[in-house]
Amino acid sequence: MRAFPGEIRRIRQRGLARKRKAPKTIWWRERDYLEGEVKAGVLILPTRGCAWGLAGGCAMCGYVYDSFPTPPDRLLTDFKKAMDELGDVEYLKIFNSGSFFDPREIDRETSYRIFDEINRHPRIRRVQVEARPEYLDRQALRGAAERLTPQLEVGIGFETVSDYIREKCINKGFTIEDFKRAVKTCIKEGVEVKAYILVKPPFLTEKEGIQDAVRSGYAAYKYGASRISLNPVAVHRDTLVEELWKRREYAPPWLWSLVKILRDLREKVHAPLLCHPTGAGKARGAHNCGRCDSRVYKAIVNFSATQKYEYLDKVLETGCACYEVWRTQLILEGFAQGIFPDDLRRL
């Protein structure tokens, strides 16, 4: 699409020009699922930032604003400290708001030193990093997999099975073929793939968002991803999504939609389904009417950590008055109208 990237670039430049503090390495513990529920550690490393994102990037992504070129030594010191504090986690997820295998973000040597540090923690069974497909070449993967003792897993922002949506609505900058190739390479090198599915990209109605996520989750699984992570759009500052959201032309998905997507994927995907909505219950994150948000959010998180559908069944049984509003929205929305704004939800 010719004009959207232009619009995205304009917003990106505005966002990058805003002064901000140099971010620090941050980490926390959360519940996750491997063969059963496990304690996971999440670690965010500030690096130079996603090359694609810095040049404009994706319609919904504001992570580049949290990035900052950090000297490798500083990065390692932080990393060691974090590892000590995270304690007995079995699953470690390292995010650098970009591509772990882009040497401009993390050079090869630093990454090896990070792996060495991880290897000192025998409880860790699995390590996840993230990268765009173009950085997932055989050499990089083989080097990493050989160096690292725990199972390596790479998260790829597949977002959607539709090339049209990925290009026109997200501006992701790669195609389904790129993704398939990257997954194949990963599998060949013994690296597992976690596919990120974007729930409700801009310009999609709630219903289209659901359908697209279900199709995409299934497709990612078929292409070889061993874990599927559903990521509802959250409204980041200085993004195209925020611009639309402010004009009341975009609203993040309902939590009910996430419940539906997870349930719809139940029979189709025989791999863990994960969903940790950011900013859930808030205006900028996936939310419902405000009364039932924490209840539904908890059910989703409990499901993610256990893969037990009873949590979702139960929250549906209890329901909420806003459930009917959500259903009506699925019928009516998009009729030459674009997206329903939030005000209906918050009644």
Place this chain on the structure above:
Amino acid sequence: MDSYLETIKHQGPGRLGKFHIDEHVVPTPNFFHFTRLPGRHDLYLADLDSKTKKRPVVYDSSFFDLEKQDSNTEPFRLLPDFPSGFDVPRGIAEEALRETLLVAEKYPGHGAVVTPTRYPSLVLEALKHLGRYPLLAVSGGEKLASNPRLLVEVISLIRGAASPNTALYYPYAPVAMFPILAYMGVDLFDSAHAFLASIRGEYITESGNRNLRKMRELPCSCGACRGAEPRDFLGDGKALLKHNLSVAKAMVIQIREALREDRLREYVEEKASNDPKAMAALRILSLEKWRFLEEYAPVSSPTIQRYVSQESYNRPEVKRWHQRLRERYSPPDNVKLTIILPCSARKPYSKSRSHRMFRRYIRRGAGDKLSLVHEVVLTSPLGLVPRELEGVFPAGSYDIPVTGHWSEEEKTVCIDLLKDYLRKSGTHALAHVDGVYRDICMEAGAELGQEDILSKSALEHLSRRVAEILEDYEPGTPYFEARGICDYQFGPRAWSWLFPQGTTRKGRAFYHQGEQVAAINPATGLLALTLKGGELLLGYGRYLVEASIRPPSGNLFCVGVKDAGEEIRPGDEVVVVYNDEVVGVGRAALSGREMTEAEHGLAVNLRHRR
């Protein structure tokens, strides 16, 4: 099968029509109900009138699914647009339009969405590609409707650029806006607003939406409301939805009825007074787009026009009256005295008691010089009505609330027209008027008679002054009254073509060399032509419809119209020409531009043909 809308009649751009969808025929304006039926399509739009589960329009709810669907052999459907939304940066709007057109162009003959309506220049661009599609949906819905200026701009633009056979559909129209939208030429509405209002806890009434929670009683006796109380409507919202849908449907039926009875404009004025946005749209439309309204406004109507509010002064036929008086009409020659009279409730004025009295005294004063006197009548909102035009629509059939209070605007219109008339006539003007009329006449430079106009003294004064003013003149030849009507109807000096030297009058009919050329239609006050009249008027070069075939019956359809004068309005008397020969005369059903552009529907109802 072909799908198209056929116009039956207009009131302004608003129209009564028949929408042919495949083998179905749906009367318009109409109301589409969203229905979910089993099958691979998500949504059907069922019209108000289908008793059975007919499926006139299939709606493909997702733009992103289209690649999976097959093409043209499907039943008529509405193609979705790239759903960019309404209020988006222009770059995105441009791209959304491009994407929408890429898809729409693969499916001609179906319905398409005009998107995005935030930018009128893009709407125009969309119309270049979609202008001949049988159905166009306006994107933007509620958001566009809340911006009256843009709404008027966009709808008039679409209606002007799209084929007359294109049905215009306004999804998500707020029920309060149905009348004004219909008046601007929207043919199809839907149930979306009723759904949304129900979700929001709004109880729709004919005069706006109410907050259900604040209501103590239900002022309606529809199936849902009968015997119910507001609190019964809380809960799942189904009863509220049922009520809301019934009001929305009733509104569409009211609009159709109003169109049939030529009182849509009146209905619009009435309903707009409940809704500031609708009123803003009506005012902007009337003041800034009156040419758009006038082009579709019929030249006559059997219905009495009630000019009851300030909005009525700007009705297209009123403004047309002002314009034609200035541009087409000229006062009779050889007249030496203009007498200005007030209007009367009874129409035509000359049938009223007051006018019969005035005229008795005028005749008494003028004696055998009566042909030197010309009477004009002051009135609001028409301003000025020369006596010979008193039977012409709308002068012959209007009603106003008479209070003696005039707005500045009403006065100004009157003064300007009177001044213009007196300048053209160049005669002495004597005003036999009272109240506000006196200010007007004074302003226009007329001599004022006595104030108490129905008193014997004032009337005798009138007689005396007429006699005095005409004292020095010789009696003249009687004025040929149809001249004024002819010019008003066809254009300046059209009379010299239609009524050559030696034309005579017998009752309402006019003869030349023993052959009838025209007659005054008592219902409209306008001239109806004979074939002979048509031949005479041919040289004038206006009000001609060029047919591409010799009309085989009493009806000339749009498909047989090659060209038609742009001055032609619905209801106008026209001359039908084929191969430079007059082959018929009759009444236009549509405006000239519309009958030229349209491919379906009646163009001219022929009175005589050869």
